[in-house]
Amino acid sequence: MKKTKKLCIAGGGTGGHVMPALALADAARETWKHLDVSFIGAERGLEAKLLPERGEHVLLLRMHAIQGAGILQKLRVLCWEMPKAVLRIRQSWRKNRPDVLVGVGGYASATGVLAALLSGIPVILYEQNAVPGLVNRTLARFCKQVMLGFSEAAQHLPHAHCIYTGNIVRNSIAEVQWQAHKPPCLLVMGGSQGARFLNEKVPLACQQLKQEGFHFSVLHVCGNYQNPQAKVLALYQEAGINAEVMAFCHDMPNFYAQGDVMMARAGAMSVSEASIVGMPCLFVPLPHAADQHQWFNAQSVCEQGAGICISQHETSLPALVNVLKDTLCQPKTLHDMHQVLKRIAQKDAKTSQLNVLSTWLES
Numbered sequence: 001m002k003k004t005k006k007l008c009i010a011g012g013g014t015g016g017h018v019m020p021a022l023a024l025a026d027a028a029r030e031t032w033k034h035l036d037v038s039f040i041g042a043e044r045g046l047e048a049k050l051l052p053e054r055g056e057h058v059l060l061l062r063m064h065a066i067q068g069a070g071i072l073q074k075l076r077v078l079c080w081e082m083p084k085a086v087l088r089i090r091q092s093w094r095k096n097r098p099d100v101l102v103g104v105g106g107y108a109s110a111t112g113v114l115a116a117l118l119s120g121i122p123v124i125l126y127e128q129n130a131v132p133g134l135v136n137r138t139l140a141r142f143c144k145q146v147m148l149g150f151s152e153a154a155q156h157l158p159h160a161h162c163i164y165t166g167n168i169v170r171n172s173i174a175e176v177q178w179q180a181h182k183p184p185c186l187l188v189m190g191g192s193q194g195a196r197f198l199n200e201k202v203p204l205a206c207q208q209l210k211q212e213g214f215h216f217s218v219l220h221v222c223g224n225y226q227n228p229q230a231k232v233l234a235l236y237q238e239a240g241i242n243a244e245v246m247a248f249c250h251d252m253p254n255f256y257a258q259g260d261v262m263m264a265r266a267g268a269m270s271v272s273e274a275s276i277v278g279m280p281c282l283f284v285p286l287p288h289a290a291d292q293h294q295w296f297n298a299q300s301v302c303e304q305g306a307g308i309c310i311s312q313h314e315t316s317l318p319a320l321v322n323v324l325k326d327t328l329c330q331p332k333t334l335h336d337m338h339q340v341l342k343r344i345a346q347k348d349a350k351t352s353q354l355n356v357l358s359t360w361l362e363s
Contacts, residue, residue, distance in 0.1 A: 005032060005361045006096065010040035010112025011104035011135075012047035016267045020128050020149075021047075021104045022054075023168040027350045032361055038096065040089060042108040059092055061085040063107050082111055089115035100360035102126055103135070103143075110135045117142055122360050125160075126353070128167055128268035130296035132156050147353055149268050150300050165353045166346030167272040172253045174347075178278035178338050180260060186328050187259035187279075188220040189249070195265060197284060197312050199228045202263060203235035203243075205320040210239045214329050218243035219258055260334055261327050266298035266309075274307075275345040280337035281307040282323060284315075306340040 007028055012018045018041075025037045039058040041047035051058040063081055089111060101116040103109040104126045113135070116123045123143040127136045130150035140146050140160035148154060149167035186206070190198045199222050206218060218236060222228045224247050236243035249255050256262075256277045264270050266283040274281045283302065285294035295309070302309040308323060315323075327333055346352075 004034055004036050006036045006038070006098040007357070007361065008038050008040065008098035008101045008112065008116075009104060010101060010116075011106040011109030012039075012041040013045040013106035013108065015046055016128060016269060017104050017106040017109075018046045018050060019269055020126065020167055021102075022050075023170060024102065024104075024126065024353060025056075027168055027354060028357060028361070031354050035361065036096075038098070040108055040112040042106070045106065045108060047108075059089065061088065061108055061111060063111065082114070085111040086115045086118065090119055093119065093121075097121070100124060100357065102357075103139070104128070105133045105136055107135065110139065113139050113143070124356060127153050127157075128272075129153065129293040130268075130300050131291045131293040133290060133293070145356055147356055149272060149349075150297065152296060152300055163352070163356060164346075165356065166349030167268055168349045168353060169269075169273050169276045170252075173256060173273050174276050176253050176256045176277050178256075178259075178280075178341075180331055180334065181258070183215040183217060184260035184328050184331070184334075185217045185219060185258050186324070187255065187262035187264070188218065188222075189255075189262060189264040189270065190221065190223050195223065195284070195286075196225075196228075198263065198265075199223075199232050201315075201317060201320055203232055203239075204317055205324055206236065206241055206243075207239035208317075208321050209324055209329070210241055214325070216328060217241070219255060220245045221249045221255075222247060224248065263310075266294040268293075268297055271297045271301060272346075272349075275301060275341050276347065278338045278341045278345070280327065280334045280341070282310055282327060283307055284310045284312050287312050301341070301344065304340055304344055306337050306344060 009021045041058050041060055042063045043060045048060050100122045102124045103113040113123050125136050125143050125146040128149040130152040132153050140157045146160045146162045147165045148162055151164040154162040188202050222232045229245055229247050233245040261280045263282040266285045283298035285298050298309040301307045
């Protein structure tokens with residue numbers, strides 16, 4: 001009887017790590033029907049809620065981040081939490097040793113990668129962003145390969161075996177293709193936690209556009225932080241703007257299908273999804289993102305004319321109004337941006353990543 005192959009995916013913390021991990025797991029299961037997939041995550045991460053809800057087998061660790069932390073927390077993590085977590089992982093593998101481990105980033109990824117290296121298990125890293133995170137920068141040279149969501153990340157990993165695969169986008173989203181609407185629709189998305197800048201400034205900019213006679217609608221995902229939904233909706237209603245405001249979007253394919261241009265943060269998956277859909281974007285990178293990785297994610301498409309990158313700290317309300325006039329209210333500009341995205345989007349990310357895994361899952 002042929003041995004059941006085992007894939008372990010380590011990492012998480014935020015949706016930017018968890019969702020790519022799930023996309024990779026789902027793609028692998030489609031290809032290898034009897035594949036055994038397990039996860040390693042953190043008790044404090046999004047994976048602690050999302051993975052059990054999906055019925056996934058996940059080992060949750062009590063871990064804290066060290067990037068940006070004080071010296072005492074760094075010492076506690078490096079000298080106590082991490083060794084303890086590595087030991088726990090290796091114990092869990094006594095009866096269920098994986099054939100390959102994929103580290104997707106985040107502080108839980110480091111422990112999984114270290115445990116695999118100590119156990120002689122092949123390790124592949126998956127870096128979603130244009131600038132690699134601390135864990136992947138530190139451990140890349142010891143791993144078999146590094147799959148890159150953005151080709152620009154390779155320059156930060158000179159001693160690693162890198163392959164540009166792109167980020168896997170869910171089929172339901174990849175099937176959506178941008179088209180113009182009359183009147184146009186502005187999408188606003190600050191992520192699951194929202195973004196105060198977008199929630200406060202965009203409705204005011206839209207009010208001014210409306211006063212100047214422009215006609216458009218808005219779909220605005222405002223997040224749950226400080227419950228801004230009612231306040232944001234009131235701003236649109238006061239201006240007579242046709243707007244739908246939601247704390248969280250449960251139907252992203254429909255969200256993308258209704259838009260003409262999207263204003264959003266520049267997380268790796270937001271940029272990748274917008275590229276696949278062909279959605280022109282106005283990116284407002286999170287100013288305090290680690291290593292400014294959101295800025296570089298956005299630049300990967302904006303430098304080619306497929307979007308506009310907006311500095312949160314340097315953009316006034318009048319400047320924001322002008323950007324919307326030059327995009328949302330200019331059909332030809334949006335069409336040209338869409339054409340660039342069609343040309344540069346990485347459409348075979350799933351195939352590329354599965355080809356990397358096949359070395360260890362088909363032997």
